[in-house]
Amino acid sequence: MASLQGKVISITGAASGIGLATARLAGERGARLALGDIQAEPLQKVVGELKAQGIDVIGTVLNITSNEDVDNWIAATIKHFGRLDGAANIAGVTTKEAKYPHLAEVSNEEWEFVMSINTTGMFYLLRAQLRLMLPGASIVNASSGTGLFGRPGMAPYSASKHAVIGLTKTAAKEYGPKGIRVNAIAPGPIKTPMLARVYGETKEESKPNEESKPKEDLKPMSTIPLARFGESPEVATLVAFLLSDDSSYITGTTRATVTGLLGPPRFWQPASSRKSTYGYLPAGQELEGEAGSPRLGLTPAQKLAAAEARRLSQAQKRAQGQLHRAGIEAQKQERLRKKRVA
Ligand SMILES: NC(=O)c1ccc[n+]([C@@H]2O[C@H](COP(=O)([O-])OP(=O)(O)OC[C@H]3O[C@@H](n4cnc5c(N)ncnc54)[C@H](O)[C@@H]3O)[C@@H](O)[C@H]2O)c1
The missing domain is CATH 3.40.50.720 (NAD(P)-binding Rossmann-like Domain)
Structure with a gap:
């Protein structure tokens, strides 16, 4: 004490x-x-x-x-x-x-x-x-x-x-x-x-x-x-x-x-x-856990946002893959072209 x-x-x-x-x-x-x-x-x-x-x-x-x-x-x-x-x-x-x-x-x-x-x-x-x-x-x-x-x-x-x-x-x-x-x-x-x-x-x-x-x-x-x-x-x-x-x-x-x-x-x-005037969560939006907590629970709005983020990240990965493959194909074509010229 x-x-x-x-x-x-x-x-x-x-x-x-x-x-x-x-x-x-x-x-x-x-x-x-x-x-x-x-x-x-x-x-x-x-x-x-x-x-x-x-x-x-x-x-x-x-x-x-x-x-x-x-x-x-x-x-x-x-x-x-x-x-x-x-x-x-x-x-x-x-x-x-x-x-x-x-x-x-x-x-x-x-x-x-x-x-x-x-x-x-x-x-x-x-x-x-x-x-x-x-x-x-x-x-x-x-x-x-x-x-x-x-x-x-x-x-x-x-x-x-x-x-x-x-x-x-x-x-x-x-x-x-x-x-x-x-x-x-x-x-x-x-x-x-x-x-x-x-x-x-x-x-x-x-x-x-x-x-x-x-x-x-x-x-x-x-x-x-x-x-x-x-x-x-x-x-x-x-x-x-x-x-x-x-x-x-x-x-x-x-x-x-x-x-x-x-x-x-x-x-x-x-x-x-964000409807709350006061800064607490608006009624109807309960969370089961804190950020970083093993019991993390998401509200419906947060679930939607998370799904949207996942979708964007997958689309980004697909685009990167396409770009990568296009690069390899371009290099291949270039090698072929050089061979033909030689
Ligand atoms: N209660 C809460 O949830 C909470 C949360 C965070 C911070 N605080 C802070 O804790 C402190 C105390 O809050 P509380 O909840 O006990 O409030 P309270 O209203 O019960 O007590 C505040 C006291 O301050 C006195 N006071 C106000 N204006 C004064 C002035 N001009 N001169 C002299 N005395 C004055 C009031 O007469 C009152 O006795 C405040 O600074 C408050 O901002 C309170």
Whole structure:
């Protein structure tokens, strides 16, 4: 078990989902905590819960899109605890309006909202933390599977989470020589209020719009090797490991929680069958296995594509054979002609 005994750790997004699970686990493993979130009430609740367990914790309501909020929070953390050994930068959003338009329809407001939190907010956090951290410190940034593969209907989110990986890799190279590690996590779908909003299971106003309907149209399970959504504590253990000294030779990496998401199966699909707004396989298209797996199963569309590829390859071989035979025949004729001339 990765111990965090005595470490001072800041966590954003601590009022909900993965951030909340990380706060609970880090507290359980002996960390002293500076928790931050934009939601005041749930943040107060978790601070109260952890204090009641004897954990040394402070909570700060902040908006990570404000560099003043971020700088003041990190400064206050150092003032209170005397140092900062770790940071879990987990706060993030998928969309402003819970709509999933393709790129040409994305509004400026939507783009700016998502980028300002997931990317600019992440930059403010990293900058403030790296200015004050000492050798031995570790930072974990929340990217996403969508930050690795891209996903139709989520251009701003996907771009913002790719940017998190760019910031992570660069910071790891810049601050590695100083003994500070920086890694990213790329979770698959995890059962949190965020995921519930994406699937339209919470507040009425958060329901996805008519065109996208991800809940009805998609079968995400067909691309998840474990055939289930993850739970927040299952991501928190990964974050705790990366924050701990057990991962002392790991930096600049992005750790996925499950493989296969939006990976090879989707790329095999012919464009005509890509109906999913969300990037998972459309309903009715089940795969039995992953690329390279011995139990590879193909959808009808993939079988057709494979048959077409075989047919083309056989035709190509036949044409090459004909060409080869014609070449031999031409050489034979040439030899005969030369003989006749001689
Ligand atoms: N749940 C998933 O399936 C999933 C998958 C991949 C990546 N992630 C990433 O993990 C992180 C946590 O996601 P979650 O599912 O726990 O979401 P969540 O919505 O349950 O929690 C996100 C938290 O961030 C806080 N937050 C949002 N904007 C903020 C701001 N401007 N300033 C401060 N706090 C702010 C929210 O108040 C909330 O408490 C996110 O970065 C998300 O992109 C989630």
